Amino acid sequence: MSLLDISDLTLDLPNGTRLLDGISLGVEAGETVGLVGESGSGKSLTARTVLGLTPDGSALGGRVLVDGRDLVAAGRRDVLDVRRHAAAMIFQDPRAGINPMRTIGDHMTETLRLCEGKSESEARARAIELLTAVRLPRPEDHLKQYPHEFSGGMLQRVMIAGALTSSPKLLVCDEPTTALDVTTQAEIIRVLVEQRASRGMGMLFITHDLNLAASICDRVVVMNKGRVEETGDARRVFSAPQADYTKRLVAATPTVTGSAGPVIEIRDASAPATSPVDAPGGDAAGPVPEPVAAPTPLERPDEASAITVAAAPADDEPILAVAGVSKTYHLRGKPPVHAVASTDLRLARGRALAVVGESGSGKSTLARMIVGLEEPDTGEIRVAGRDRTIVPKSRQERIAHARSVQMVFQDPYLSLDPRITAGRAIEDALRLHTELSTTGARARVVELLEQVGLGAQHAQARPRTLSGGQRQRVAIARALAIEPDVLVMDEATSALDVSVQAQVLDLVARIREERGLTLLFISHDLAVVRRVCEETVVMRYGEIVERGSTVELLAAPQHPYTQLLIDSVPKPEWAPEPRRAEASA
Amino acid sequence: MALDSSTKAVAAQRAAAAGPHRGGHAAATVRRVAGKLGSLALTLFLASLLVFFSRFLVPGDPVSFLLRGRKPSPEAIAQVTAQYGLDLPPWQQYLNWLFGALQGDWGRSLQYRQDVSTVIGERLPVTLMLVVMAGILIAIVGLSAGIVASLNKGRVLDRATLIGLTVLSAIPSFVGSIVLIAVFAVQLGWFPTFGSGEGFADTVYHLVLPSIALAIVFVVLVGKVTRSSMVEQLGREHVEVATSRGLKRGTVIRRHVFRNSLGPILTVSGILVAGLIVASTIVEAAFGIAGIGSLLVASVDRLDFPVVQAIVMLVVTTFVVVNAIIDIAEPLIDPRSAAGASAR
Numbered sequence: 001m002s003l004l005d006i007s008d009l010t011l012d013l014p015n016g017t018r019l020l021d022g023i024s025l026g027v028e029a030g031e032t033v034g035l036v037g038e039s040g041s042g043k044s045l046t047a048r049t050v051l052g053l054t055p056d057g058s059a060l061g062g063r064v065l066v067d068g069r070d071l072v073a074a075g076r077r078d079v080l081d082v083r084r085h086a087a088a089m090i091f092q093d094p095r096a097g098i099n100p101m102r103t104i105g106d107h108m109t110e111t112l113r114l115c116e117g118k119s120e121s122e123a124r125a126r127a128i129e130l131l132t133a134v135r136l137p138r139p140e141d142h143l144k145q146y147p148h149e150f151s152g153g154m155l156q157r158v159m160i161a162g163a164l165t166s167s168p169k170l171l172v173c174d175e176p177t178t179a180l181d182v183t184t185q186a187e188i189i190r191v192l193v194e195q196r197a198s199r200g201m202g203m204l205f206i207t208h209d210l211n212l213a214a215s216i217c218d219r220v221v222v223m224n225k226g227r228v229e230e231t232g233d234a235r236r237v238f239s240a241p242q243a244d245y246t247k248r249l250v251a252a253t254p255t256v257t258g259s260a261g262p263v264i265e266i267r268d269a270s271a272p273a274t275s276p277v278d279a280p281g282g283d284a285a286g287p288v289p290e291p292v293a294a295p296t297p298l299e300r301p302d303e304a305s306a307i308t309v310a311a312a313p314a315d316d317e318p319i320l321a322v323a324g325v326s327k328t329y330h331l332r333g334k335p336p337v338h339a340v341a342s343t344d345l346r347l348a349r350g351r352a353l354a355v356v357g358e359s360g361s362g363k364s365t366l367a368r369m370i371v372g373l374e375e376p377d378t379g380e381i382r383v384a385g386r387d388r389t390i391v392p393k394s395r396q397e398r399i400a401h402a403r404s405v406q407m408v409f410q411d412p413y414l415s416l417d418p419r420i421t422a423g424r425a426i427e428d429a430l431r432l433h434t435e436l437s438t439t440g441a442r443a444r445v446v447e448l449l450e451q452v453g454l455g456a457q458h459a460q461a462r463p464r465t466l467s468g469g470q471r472q473r474v475a476i477a478r479a480l481a482i483e484p485d486v487l488v489m490d491e492a493t494s495a496l497d498v499s500v501q502a503q504v505l506d507l508v509a510r511i512r513e514e515r516g517l518t519l520l521f522i523s524h525d526l527a528v529v530r531r532v533c534e535e536t537v538v539m540r541y542g543e544i545v546e547r548g549s550t551v552e553l554l555a556a557p558q559h560p561y562t563q564l565l566i567d568s569v570p571k572p573e574w575a576p577e578p579r580r581a582e583a584s585a
Numbered sequence: 586m587a588l589d590s591s592t593k594a595v596a597a598q599r600a601a602a603a604g605p606h607r608g609g610h611a612a613a614t615v616r617r618v619a620g621k622l623g624s625l626a627l628t629l630f631l632a633s634l635l636v637f638f639s640r641f642l643v644p645g646d647p648v649s650f651l652l653r654g655r656k657p658s659p660e661a662i663a664q665v666t667a668q669y670g671l672d673l674p675p676w677q678q679y680l681n682w683l684f685g686a687l688q689g690d691w692g693r694s695l696q697y698r699q700d701v702s703t704v705i706g707e708r709l710p711v712t713l714m715l716v717v718m719a720g721i722l723i724a725i726v727g728l729s730a731g732i733v734a735s736l737n738k739g740r741v742l743d744r745a746t747l748i749g750l751t752v753l754s755a756i757p758s759f760v761g762s763i764v765l766i767a768v769f770a771v772q773l774g775w776f777p778t779f780g781s782g783e784g785f786a787d788t789v790y791h792l793v794l795p796s797i798a799l800a801i802v803f804v805v806l807v808g809k810v811t812r813s814s815m816v817e818q819l820g821r822e823h824v825e826v827a828t829s830r831g832l833k834r835g836t837v838i839r840r841h842v843f844r845n846s847l848g849p850i851l852t853v854s855g856i857l858v859a860g861l862i863v864a865s866t867i868v869e870a871a872f873g874i875a876g877i878g879s880l881l882v883a884s885v886d887r888l889d890f891p892v893v894q895a896i897v898m899l900v901v902t903t904f905v906v907v908n909a910i911i912d913i914a915e916p917l918i919d920p921r922s923a924a925g926a927s928a929r
Contacts (some may be wrong), residue, residue, distance in 0.1 A: 051829045083831030096822040101845050101919055110840070111830045146920040159826075166831065 002026045003170050003202040004050060004087075008062035009072075011045060011054065019045055021226045022062070027170060027202040032193075034217035034234060035206045038249075038497035039468075042226040043206050047172045050204065051089050052079040067169055084115050088168035090192075092175040094155035098147045104158055105143030111165050130161040134191050152359075153184035160191060170202045171195075177212070181358035182524065186568035189216060208498065210253045211527075214238045214572035222246045238572070252502035254527035256554060256569045317385050319518050320347040320370065320486050325379030327365050327542075339365040341542040342379065347486070347535075352512060352519040354529040354550065356565070357539035366539070367490045367522045371407045384485045403433050406479035410491040412471035416463040422474040423449070423459025426481050433482040448477040452507055469500035473507065480511065490522045505531050526569055530554060538562045618913055625909045632901045633686075637679050640890045669693070686898065692891035696884065701895045705877065711781045712869070712876035714788055716861050718796035719803070723857070727804045728850070731811020732843065738816055746808070754805035758864055762798040762871035769794060779873040795872045799864055803857050810853045814846035821845070847918050855911040859904040 004027040011020035020042050027033045037043045048054060049064050052071050064071040067086040069078050091097040098107050108127035112118045118126070124143070131139035134157040147155055156176060163171060173192065177185035193216060196203050207213050213220055213234065220237050222230040222245065230243040241247045322345035329337045340362040347353045357363040368374040370381055372388055381388040383404045392398040409415040416425060423445045430441045446456045452473040463471055472492060479487055489508070493501040505528065511517055523529050529536055530550055537547040538561065546559040557563045666672045669692075670681060685692060691701035734746040756764075770778040782791035818824065819842055827837045866878030873879075877896055884892040915922045 053825060053829055080831050080833070083829060085831075089826075089829045091822055091826055093822065097826045099823045099827070099841050099845065100921060102840075110827075111832065114836055115831050148921045162826075162830070 002065070003029050003067060004204065005065040006046070006049070006063070007065075009046065009049060009064055010061035011042075011049065012059045012061075013055065014057040014059075019058075019226050020049075023223075023226075023228055025221045025228065025231065027204050029169065029202050030196075030200045031219070032196065032203040032205055032217045034213035034220035035204060035223060036208065036210060036213045036220055036249075037223035037229075038208060038499060040225065041223040043223045044174055046223070047089070047174050047204060047206050050087055050170070050172050051083055053089075084111070084166055086168060087170040087172060088163035088166055089172040089174065090156075090159055090163050090176045093179045094152060094159045095147065095179070097159055098155060098162075100147050102146075103143065104145055104147065104150070107147075107158065107162055108143070108165065111162075115166075126165065127161070130164050131158070133164070133195065134158075134161045135187075136161070151184075152180050153187060156180060156184075156188050157191060160188070160195070164195065164199075167199070168201065170204065172204045172206075174206045175208065176205075178208070182526075182568045183358060183564055185212075185570070189570065192216075209570065210238060210250060210498070211255060211572070212570040215570040222249065235572070248499060252499045254498075254502075254505075254525070254531050256527045256530060256566060256571075317382075318346040319349040319384055320345065320520065321380075321382040322346075322366075322370065323380045323382075325366070325369060325376045325381060327362075327369060327374060327376050338362075338542045340369070340376070343539075343542075343544055345537065345544075347518060347520065349485075349518055350512075350516040351535060352521060352533040354521045354523060354533035354536040355539060356523060356526060356529055356536055358524060358565075360541070361539040362542035363522050363539050364490055365542075367407070367488050367520065370486070370520065371405050371488055372401050373407075399433060403482055404485045405488060406482065406484040406486075407488040407490060408472070408475050408479050408492040411495045412468060412475050413463070413495070415475055416471055418463050420462070421459065422454075422461050422463065422466065425474065426459075426478045429478050429481045444481070448481055449474075451480070451511065452477045453503070467500070468496050469503055472496060472500075472504050476504070476507065476511075480515075480517075483515075486518045486520060488520045488522070491524065492521075493528060494523065494525065501528070508532060526554065526565060538565065614916075621909055621913050625905055628905050629902060632905070633683060633898060634679070636894050636897050636901070637682055638675065640894070641675060643888070643890075669695070682894070686895070691895040694884075694889055694892050696887050696889040696892070701891045704880070704892060705895055705899070708876050708880050711788065711792075711874060712862070712865055712878060714781075715792050715796055715799065715865055715868070715874070715876060718789070718792055719799040719861060719865075722796055722800040723803045723807050726800070727807025728811050730804070730808035731850075732815060732838075734808070734812040735815035735819060736838070738819070743812075747812075750805045750808050753801050756801055758798050758802060758867050759871055761801050762795070762868055765794045765798050766872070781874045781876070792874075795868045795874060798871070799861065799868045802864070803861065806853060806857065807850065811846070811850055814849045815842055818842045818846045844918075848915070851911050851915075851918065855908040858907045859900060862900050862903065 004025075006026065007024045009020055009023040010018065012018050023042070023046050025033065025035070025046075035043045035046065045054070049060065049071060050066055052074065054060060060072045062072060066082050069082055069086070071079065071082060074082070098104075102110075105124070105127060108131065109118075109120070109123035112123035112126055113120065127143065128139045131142065136142060136154060136157045142150075142154075142158075147158075150158070160176075171192075176192065177188050180188060189212070192203070195201070205213065205217060217234045219232065220230075220234045221228055222237065222241075222243065224245045229245045230237055230241065232242075237246060238250055241250050322343060324342045324344065325340060326338070326342050327340040329339055331337065343362075343366060345353070345366075355363045355366060365374060369376045370383070370388070372392075375391060376389055379389070386400075386404065388401065388405075392401045416422075420428070423442075426445045426448055427441050430436055430444055434441070436444060442459075445459055449455060449458055454470060454473055454477070458466070458470065458474070463474070466474065475492075493504050496504060508517075508519070509532065512519060519533070521529065521533050533550050535548070536550040536553050537544045538553070538559065539545070540561050546553060546557065546562045548558075553562060554566060557566055663672075670678055673681070682692060689702055691705070693699065694701050694704045697704050730746050730750060734743045737743040737746075766778050770776050776794045777791050780791060782788045821841075824837060824841050827841045828834075832840075862877070865876065866882050868874075869876045869878035870882060877899070880892065881896045883889075884896070
């Protein structure tokens with residue numbers, strides 16, 4: 001008998017919306033099954049039915065057998081029993097998932113004391129044993145601490161240990177590493193795999209990251225819009241996908257290895273993905289100038305490798321010059337934090353530079369100083385020859401400042417005013433910075449929207465009616481409206497689904513090609529950087545540890561930290577896309 | 586915000602590397618409490634200036650009130666003025682008043698010809714009793730209404746509770762008092778209509794209706810804050826995590842939802858304290874209770890400024906002290922507030 005056997009599961013909301021439609025999947029003891037899909041695919045909801053965590057008032061159909069008990073028909077006692085003995089769940093964000101007002105010790109011992117009736121000291125001993133198992137250093141010292149005193153990676157270990165307190169037979173992991181840095185992710189995955197193996201648990205692993213799923217799962221289930229698109233052996237699904245959706249998903253996923261030719265490949269891959277995700281206006285992206293004739297710099301590796309040298313004679317003054325910039329934050333009662341320490345950067349016109357680092361590396365602070373949202377303590381930032389470290393005093397100065405550098409922020413759900421239509425947001429930028437008349441500005445807005453693959457009909461749309469990808473396109477159009485010298489993108493694709501991310505990256509590549517845009521691309525994701533930028537700098541603790549052409553840096557990292565970053569990116573043991581690897585060879 | 590998170594991440598990494606350091610913790614706590622006490626003293630000092638000197642802005646002369654009904658000779662006026670220290674320059678009067686007040690001597694009441702402390706001391710217990718009884722009612726009824734509504738969010742019980750609270754909030758306390766008297770005291774005859782009774786049990790009995798009248802508006806406030814705070818916490822992921830671990834619903838609500846929603850409830854309760862004392866003036870007048878509230882009204886009426894000043898300072902002090910205690914106790918409820926991290 002399977003540990004988990006879901007068959008023909010349906011879930012309807014009281015208003016009649018069907019969120020899950022005929023889901024069937026199974027997990028055997030000792031097996032890891034990946035549940036992959038994009039946001040809204042229903043993968044989290046499916047996982048939650050395993051623990052009886054369905055939305056209020058929703059109607060379930062079909063069967064969810066966990067260790068022989070059917071949760072669809074189960075009474076309250078049975079649900080509690082499954083939660084206490086059969087299955088446990090690890091959630092995405094440990095900072096949200098552990099009660100911030102209770103100690104780590106309380107979190108660890110709570111169920112032992114209240115559900116299993118263990119004594120205080122028994123529960124404590126068990127907690128320490130489990131925390132040691134997930135490799136939390138000095139567990140005794142941590143029991144009295146509160147979650148806010150922990151880093152995300154440490155908290156996720158606590159969350160895992162907490163889920164193991166009940167010695168579950170099935171472990172459900174809902175994006176357990178999405179909120180973590182890539183090096184931390186690698187450590188957490190190691191812990192999970194270790195525990196699964198030593199306990200012989202079955203694991204249902206939910207993720208949007210195909211590379212991660214490929215690297216740890218035996219079998220995968222691909223979900224889309226509440227349905228199962230494809231089920232099968234992980235290697236088979238990712239190397240020879242059968243369903244169209246899986247094919248698109250695999251193609252849209254960036255990798256750190258394999259072929260390096262980014263732009264053209266993305267376009268081929270994402271073109272079919274555009275139509276189902278976007279509204280009809282998305283089709284405007286269709287008539288793209290055929291790029292094959294105009295090779296990007298990256299396709300000529302010899303030139304790419306000589307970027308820093310070659311760029312200098314072409315342009316005496318780099319468009320962006322950062323020299324000796326530092327920023328230190330003084331927090332009350334804490335040691336000062338050196339967010340950025342004497343950093344130098346030079347970026348020639350028309351180039352794309354990636355700043356890569358984990359959280360706390362100072363990459364966002366650097367970007368914010370370049371944009372002018374933060375003032376550096378020391379050093380000089382020059383954009384197109386003008387000093388940007390001086391705080392603008394007059395309105396003119398401020399506008400000139402804003403004109404030369406524009407920024408696209410991480411979350412398009414937050415960076416667009418919900419009450420202002422997309423067209424108006426762009427028009428406002430044009431009105432502020434140009435002399436265009438109302439009709440002139442309106443015409444330009446439509447032009448810009450078309451450039452980013454939207455249409456005139458989107459000008460009247462408010463952000464909430466647009467999808468994530470469409471919103472980020474609007475944000476890009478707004479930033480490009482006034483033709484800045486430098487465009488800064490701060491994690492601009494990390495909040496987006498892979499297929500949408502591919503569209504946005506594709507768009508950026510096209511605009512760069514057509515308009516010679518100079519780009520500073522802040523990201524934690526090496527695979528994404530590889531698709532977009534010729535040059536890369538790697539930051540850690542506020543310092544640049546390595547810089548160079550992206551291709552070389554990824555192929556032959558010099559600094560151990562860069563090596564660690566690359567090694568931490570999940571990779572399946574087998575080559576995921578043999579055809580690609582062949583092409584690059 | 587992105588910046589915020591990244592710097593916090595750095596701080597967290599360093600803190601984790603440094604390990605736990607309890608010594609620094611204690612020192613920080615002492616510094617924080619000392620800071621709160623300092624600002625408490627400053628607030629009280631500024632309030633005393635305001636309370637004392639506002640008398641000079643009020644029209645009317647206390648001396649003529651003291652000598653009412655008589656044809657005062659200039660000598661008599663001068664004598665009374667000197668007796669009450671009214672001939673001194675204002676700052677001198679302030680200092681005398683302040684140092685007296687610090688030793689418990691608030692001067693003499695013009696109306697009662699007694700020490701202010703005696704006058705207030707006679708009336709304080711009944712008002713305290715009233716406020717405490719109302720406070721208990723507010724806590725029980727307000728919290729239960731909020732909890733019941735939040736646990737049934739969107740259902741009939743929630744809507745009914747919300748509508749009930751809204752209706753109650755529209756009833757001014759003097760109207761509430763009159764309705765309560767008419768129904769429970771006059772028609773049903775269950776409770777007395779007037780006065781505050783003798784002895785503890787009798788006082789409680791006498792104060793049942795007044796404390797209900799006083800509590801009504803505040804029950805609404807506490808109820809609504811409790812509901813929204815609970816609803817917010819119910820949607821938190823850690824609540825789902827606790828549920829997924831097989832804890833019973835009651836345990837989850839008690840340990841994770843209610844406990845975490847206490848912060849806003851306590852903050853609002855602190856602000857309510859001043860409102861309660863002020864609102865007690867109306868209720869005391871309606872029920873004929875000889876407490877601080879009715880004393881304040883009478884004293885303002887008769888320009889008995891030493892009594893007015895003393896009562897106002899008493900209310901201000903109660904308010905400031907209660908809120909300082911809540912402030913200082915906050916880390917016991919939310920450990921993050923001590924670390925200066927924003928509450929989530």
